[in-house]
Amino acid sequence: MSKFLQIKDLGFKDxxxxxxxxxxxxxxxxxxxxxxxxxxxxxxxxxYFLFVEHPHVYTLGKNGHIENLLISEEKLKAINATFYKINRGGDIxxxxPGQIVGYPILDLENFFTDIHKYLRFLEEMIILTLAEYGLKAERSKGETGVWLDVGTPFARKICAMGVRASRWVTMHGFALNVNTNLGYFDHMIPCGIKDKAVTSLHxxxxxxxxxxxxxKEKLLKHFLQLFEAEIRKKMEA
Structure with a gap:
């Protein structure tokens, strides 16, 4: 089993x-x-662990509902956004820009064979990172991702998650709102969950x-600790 991790920051990429x-x-x-x-x-x-920042894009998971995208194809073009149906779990x-997206592509047989635990560890990585900024982030029962003020009328989501796994190999991952333009969330029902707000770190x-x-440095630090992993090398372009 190899717990070595190869890291690559893709920068701003389609x-x-x-x-x-x-x-x-x-x-x-x-x-x-x-x-x-x-x-x-x-x-x-x-x-592997990829960091990336994407141009404006909406993605719909394999079990998602297209009606959770609230704008037309023409409006998508007008706001300079694209749309894809993809093969991860979760909804829309x-x-x-300003959002940190992380894609851990792991063989979980190198760590543990438990998808539920894997998602909880990704959430914990976000929770620990936000704690370093003085924020008390939490899980919300039955809702994957990371939230603030859970159980109150002011509950708001700061990090979305959706993964795919086959034979214990993972792809896709998490999206943490850091300097994100939250206005783009008005064009969708985030993760198919109505009547709950979205927020960002800034x-x-x-x-x-x-x-x-x-x-990113803090996220990676907590990921390595939680998964008991080590960085082998930075990936070449």
């Missing part, structure tokens, strides 16, 4: 290109696992802008 890149890494791990099974020999499988979500802190690099 959603579809990034999705295709994820698929390449995802299929690479699956192919190694398939070969191991055929040969009866265990080659280590790699683990938004990605855009709004909660009352700052014009929060350092994305600093937040």
């Amino acid at each position: 959603y579809k290109e990034t999705w295709e890149y994820q698929e390449v890494l995802f299929q690479k791990i699956l192919q190694i696992k398939s070969n191991n099974k055929k040969q009866g020999f265990a080659h280590d499988t790699p683990n 979500t938004y990605h855009g 709004v909660e802190l009352g700052k014009a802008e929060v350092s994305l690099a600093e937040v």
Whole structure:
């Protein structure tokens, strides 16, 4: 088992290109696992962690409802946004500038074989990171992701999550609102959950802008601790 992690920050990158890149890494791990099974020999499988910031895009999970996107194709073009139906769990979500998106592409057999635990660990990574900024973030029962003021009329979501897994290999991940333009959430019902607000780190802190690099550093620190992983290397372009 390999708990080494290969890290790559893709910067500002188109959603579809990034999705295709994820698929390449995802299929690479699956192919190694398939070969191991055929040969009866265990080659280590790699683990990847991608950071990225996307242009404006709405994505709908495989079990999502298209009616949760509240605008037409013409309006999408007018606000310079795109839309994709994708193969993760969850409903509709938004990605855009100022948001940190993380895609851990892991062989969970290197860590633990429990998807529920995997999602809880991703949530815990966000909760611990936000605690460093003085925010008390929480889980909301029955709703994947990370929230503030759970159980009150002021509950608001700060991080969405949606993953895909096959033979214990993961892809897709989380989207943490840092300096995000929250107006784009008005064009959808976030994650299909009505009557609950969305927020961002810079709004909660009352700052014009929060350092994305600093937040990424904290996220990665907590991820490594929770998964007992180590960084092997930065991935080449």
